[in-house]
Amino acid sequence: MAPVGRATGPAKAPRKDALRLDEIDRKILRALQQDARLTTAQLADKIGLSTTPCWNRLKRLETQGYIDGYVALLNQDKLGLPETVIIELTLDRHDEEMLERFGQLLTGLPEVIEAYLTTGDYDYVVKVAVESTAGYERFLREKLYRIPGIRHSRSSFALRCLKKLTSVQV
Numbered sequence: 001m002a003p004v005g006r007a008t009g010p011a012k013a014p015r016k017d018a019l020r021l022d023e024i025d026r027k028i029l030r031a032l033q034q035d036a037r038l039t040t041a042q043l044a045d046k047i048g049l050s051t052t053p054c055w056n057r058l059k060r061l062e063t064q065g066y067i068d069g070y071v072a073l074l075n076q077d078k079l080g081l082p083e084t085v086i087i088e089l090t091l092d093r094h095d096e097e098m099l100e101r102f103g104q105l106l107t108g109l110p111e112v113i114e115a116y117l118t119t120g121d122y123d124y125v126v127k128v129a130v131e132s133t134a135g136y137e138r139f140l141r142e143k144l145y146r147i148p149g150i151r152h153s154r155s156s157f158a159l160r161c162l163k164k165l166t167s168v169q170v
Contacts, residue, residue: 087125
């Protein structure tokens, strides 16, 4: 007979320690989200650890995949690409071959800064950066619409960015 208050079904495997983040790990991640160029000493000082334990935690977070990488965030306006356009796309077919080929061709376009295969009325939601409405028209005619399989598209120009994060918040 099972003790009172205990489940009698299969036991759930405990989460591995490697998958849990404590508050110090979260402080490290938040600090790096604000400034990934911090030295280990600066990071340690900011979160209240000595350098070696901070370095060890940082390496563990990298090894365990909590940190995907470190990048420089480029300014679209300064690079002459101030316009952001959100495009919703529907394909003619949805077989694996078509999705794979379309995805490869789409992600090869330099104007595409984000692309998602989605559920709902459209198959893809794509975010592009262009220099102007004329530049967007060129992108459509000379690049996007040359990818076989597009049945329908709908575009919206972003008027203003209200929130832009580089990653999820911890």
